[in-house]
Amino acid sequence: MPSSRLPWSSPKNAFTLLLEERRRAGAPLLDLTLSNPTKAGIAYPGAAILDALRDERALQYEPDPRGTAEAREAIAAAHGVGPADVLVTASTSEAYALIFKMLCDPGDSVLVPQPSYPLFDHLAALEGVAVEPYALDIDAGWRAVLPARTGAQAVVAVSPNNPTGSFFSPADVDAAGRLGVPLVVDEVFAGYPFGAAPPPARARRDLDVFTLGGLSKSAGLPQLKLGWILATGPGAAASLDRLAAVADAYLSVSAPVMRAAPKLLALAPAIRDAVARRTRANLAALRAAAGARLREPAGGWYAVVEAPARLSDEDWALRLLRDDAVVVHPGYFFNFPREAFLVVSLLPPEAEFAEAARRLTRALDA
Ligand SMILES: Cc1ncc(COP(=O)(O)O)c(C=O)c1O
Incomplete structure (x- = not known):
């Protein structure tokens, strides 16, 4: 028998089945779920990246x-931060795994936002850890609704969040701080604000904060497999010793990417600019097409569109795929609490995105 940590034996849903069928048939699709920056026609400084390696x-x-x-x-x-505050990982996902191993016994739990990044469930389950959702309040600018007390081992936040594009605000940090457990803040999209961003949670040096990030989003280089944990706050030194003991069992980060890191980080701002030009142009096109249906993101690579609730998010996604050849993520992938939210990536090439945004709006208005 496989381990009960493997949580994903569920059958494929109707949306995934139809998408697979359309792709097999070679149907031309406008894919607004594209999240791989290396497949989005972004101009990378390719020679400089290879030189760095x-x-x-x-x-x-x-x-x-x-x-x-x-x-x-x-x-x-x-x-x-200081170099002593940093532990290098092979990815942000691995950073979560190391932190959950360090903070949690099997059966413990962590508080995670909802709606948010769906991989939490799997990353936690693989460590034998349960997730306890806390809501991001749709009608209050995605404010975190945290409990007054918790038995969880940590509060996880994503800032800006995938897919709502909302920052974990200083008031949210205060509320998390009152729980007296470490705060794990995934800042993979922090380099992509659409306007002013609040100070990072680690500015609160009185709190134990683990900030997670990586080249995957900050330099649009997911294939290089370099992430990091920044540990700050009163317990940081002891936590880093424990994290190093866990990391020592794997030593998973490759020498070439660590040697290249200074040069790759120096290239990152230019790559971020190229990605941000794309996400800003696509956001403007979506704003023009979708108007008030757009839930304006404050940062990140995604946007949320509210569809009429006469259909479920899955039915909207199915209809858009079947009738308009537009691929969007239904909100339930991200655990939206009510109907009917659709999630689109802002990475696709601009002409394709603009056409898809027009088709999407036409379908929702019909
Ligand atoms: C919020 C969030 N965290 C982490 C990751 C994964 O990052 P990495 O490639 O560094 O594991 C993603 C990828 O989509 C993400 O959306």
């Missing part, structure tokens, strides 16, 4: 469970 020192194996000094220094400098 060409480093003689990558031929040596000098393992350090916290990551090489130069990688930690570069990550620290980019985030206004």
Whole structure:
């Protein structure tokens, strides 16, 4: 028997089945679920990225469970923390795994936002950890509705959140801080604000905060597999020792990417600019097409559109796929609490996105 940690044996839903059928048939689709930046026609500084990876020192194996000094220094400098506050990981997903292993016994729980990133359920389940959702209030600017007390081991936040594009505000940080457990803030999209952003949670040095990030979004380079944990607050040094002990069992970050990290982080702002030009142009097109149906994001790569609740989000997604060849994510993928929200990626090429936004709006208005 496989382990009960494997939670995803559920049968495929109607939307996934229809999408697979359309793709098999080679149907031309306008895909607003595209989330892989390397497939979105973004202009990357390809030669400079490959040059960064060409480093003689990558031929040596000098393992350090916290990551090489130069990688930690570069990550620290980019985030206004010290190198001693940084632990390098192979991805943000791995950062979650290390933190859950360090903070939780099997059967413990963590508080996670809803709606949010659907992979939480799996990342927690793989560590034998349960998730306890807390709501982001749709009608109050996605304010976090946290309990007054908790038996959970940590509060997880995503800022800006996938898919609502909302920041975990200073008031949300205060509410999380009152629970007296560490705050884990996934900041993978922090480099993509659409306007002014609040200060990061780690500015509160009186709280134990684990900030997660990685090149996957901050430099649009998910294939390079480099992430990080920044540990700040009163318990940071002890936590980093424990995280290093966990990371030492795997030593999963490759030498070439750690050696390249300073150069890759130096290239990141230009790549972010190219991605942000795309997301801003697409957001403007969506705003023009969808008007008040758009739930304006404050940052990130996604936008939420509210469809008339006479159909479920899944039925809207099915109808858009069948009748308009437009692929969107139904809100239930992200655990939206009510009908009918659709999630679109702002990464697709602009002409394709604008046409899809027109078709989407026409269908919702019909
Ligand atoms: C909120 C959020 N966190 C983490 C990740 C994964 O990041 P990584 O590729 O560094 O594991 C994603 C990817 O979509 C994400 O949306």
